[in-house]
Amino acid sequence: MIPPWRTPAASLRPPWPERNVRAGSARVQALPDRWLVRGEEIRADRPVILGILNLTPDSFSDGGAYGDSGAAIARAQQMIDGGADLIDVGGESSRPGVPPVDGVEEWRRIGRVVEALAVQGMLVSVDTTKAEVAERAVEAGAAVLNDISGLATHPGMADVAAESGAGLILMHMRGSPRTMQHDVSYGDLVAEVGTFLSGALDEAERRGCRREQLVIDPGIGFGKSACGNLELLARLGLLDFLGRPIMVGPSRKSFIGALLDVPVDERLEGTLAACVAALERGARLFRVHDVTPVRRALDLAWAIQRAGD
Numbered sequence: 509m510i511p512p513w514r515t516p517a518a519s520l521r522p523p524w525p526e527r528n529v530r531a532g533s534a535r536v537q538a539l540p541d542r543w544l545v546r547g548e549e550i551r552a553d554r555p556v557i558l559g560i561l562n563l564t565p566d567s568f569s570d571g572g573a574y575g576d577s578g579a580a581i582a583r584a585q586q587m588i589d590g591g592a593d594l595i596d597v598g599g600e601s602s603r604p605g606v607p608p609v610d611g612v613e614e615w616r617r618i619g620r621v622v623e624a625l626a627v628q629g630m631l632v633s634v635d636t637t638k639a640e641v642a643e644r645a646v647e648a649g650a651a652v653l654n655d656i657s658g659l660a661t662h663p664g665m666a667d668v669a670a671e672s673g674a675g676l677i678l679m680h681m682r683g684s685p686r687t688m689q690h691d692v693s694y695g696d697l698v699a700e701v702g703t704f705l706s707g708a709l710d711e712a713e714r715r716g717c718r719r720e721q722l723v724i725d726p727g728i729g730f731g732k733s734a735c736g737n738l739e740l741l742a743r744l745g746l747l748d749f750l751g752r753p754i755m756v757g758p759s760r761k762s763f764i765g766a767l768l769d770v771p772v773d774e775r776l777e778g779t780l781a782a783c784v785a786a787l788e789r790g791a792r793l794f795r796v797h798d799v800t801p802v803r804r805a806l807d808l809a810w811a812i813q814r815a816g817d
Contacts, residue, residue, distance in 0.1 A: 541792075543753055544720035545631070545675035546651045550593070552723075552753040552792040555806040558596040558633055558654075559587030559799045560759065563617045580621045581628075588630060591803030596654055596795055597622055598635035602730070611640045623648040633677070639664035646672040654795075656681055656730065658708040663715065670716030677723045677755060678708040682731030692733040698743045701726050705750055723793060725755040728782075734763040741782060744789040755793035758782035759802075776801060784809045 541553035550556060561584055584595045599617035600609050614636065625632045626649025633652035634645040639662040642653045646668060652675040655665050659678065669676040680701045682692075694700050705724045712722055726747060728737050737758070747754055758764070764778030765771065776798055783794050783802055787809055796802045 540720075540751060540753055542720065543675055543723055544673070544718060546673045548651075550631075550675070554792070555787060555803075555810055556593045556793045557591060557799055557803055557806070558594045558755070558793065558795040559584070559590075559592035560795060560797045561587070561595050561597045561621070562601070563597060563599050563621060564601045577620050577624070581624050584621075584625050584630060585628075587799045590800035592799045594631040594633050594652060595625055596633040596635055596652075597625070597650075599641070600636065602656055611638045614638065614641050615644055619644065619648060622650055626650065633675075637661040637665070639668055642668040642674075646674050651675060652677065655679065656725075656727070658704060659711050660708075663711060666712040666715035666717050669712070669721060673721070675721050675723065676712060676717060677725055678705060678712065679725035679730065680704045680708075680727040692731060692736055694736065697732070697736050697739055698726075698746050701740065702747055702750065705747070709750060709752065719752065723753050723755050724750055725757065725795075728756055728758045729761040729763060732763075734766040737761070737763040738767075741785055741789070744786055744791060748790055753793055754786075754791045755795060756783070756786045756791045757795035758786070759796040759798070780805045788813065 541551060543550040543552050561580060563580055587595060597618050599614040618634065622632055622634060622645055631652070632650045633654050634642065634650045635654040635656065636642055636645065637655055637657045642665050645653065653665060653669055654677040655661075656679045658680055659666055660681075666676065668674065705726070709719065709722055709724070713719055724747065726740050726744065728740060732740060741756070741758070744754065744756070759779050760772050760775045764775045764782065768775070768778050770778070779796065779798060780801060783796065784805055786794070787806055794802060794806065
């Protein structure tokens with residue numbers, strides 16, 4: 509049975525208004541509501557949740573928890589049952605200070621799980637910056653590629669998306685995971701993020717992607733201070749000039765811990781608050797660890813928002 513948020517593909521090109529990133533309302537009135545993913549459309553006219561499945565020994569929140577493929581598959585099913593629309597699988601930690609891994613090791617960590625989840629009919633997103641890993645992922649059935657470098661590491665990621673029709677998430681990050689927190693000062697944070705993402709969208713299109721395949725992510729926690737993350741969430745609606753659905757990933761991030769003075773395992777309330785605030789400002793996709801409470805909070809906030817329209 510096809511879930512209600514997946515419909516047969518159709519050609520749709522959203523408008524691309526010429527607007528300065530500094531201009532506009534803090535709350536978006538209308539955004540593209542369709543995302544083309546391997547011949548299907550995911551409706552982004554309501555909250556869409558990506559459940560995080562880290563298959564790494566060193567991720568900041570759940571590193572090592574799902575190293576066994578059986579445990580990982582069970583966790584994915586639990587998140588789907590709890591309201592996740594996609595499962596976002598990662599095999600390389602982006603925590604500051606963690607050394608990188610090569611493509612062979614990254615695929616060794618995630619390959620069996622990606623294939624198993626796809627066979628079971630789950631929509632799988634693969635969190636990688638490497639074109640060779642992305643290519644193997646789509647061959648194994650992945651529907652989405654989530655590039656935290658916004659094509660800065662391997663522009664060939666866009667080639668893989670173009671050839672396969674996979675959805676492509678483009679995120680802003682200053683530097684690399686190893687260096688991103690070395691300099692978190694900006695003249696105009698939202699303007700810089702918007703300029704970077706605009707260039708990434710253009711590069712993806714130049715390499716053959718359809719704009720309908722693309723989603724943008726401002727990169728909460730990636731090269732931003734705690735105050736910068738708050739500003740980015742508060743002014744999120746200014747990114748509507750890019751004309752694509754917006755994803756955010758505030759889940760359990762350190763800015764929540766810094767502001768609320770709580771450890772990583774006590775950041776659920778902060779995550780919920782950040783997600784609801786982002787929803788009110790135009791975000792429609794949410795990458796989170798705690799799927800069920802986020803789904804409930806966003807569905808209620810969405811119902812309230814719609815009742816006021």
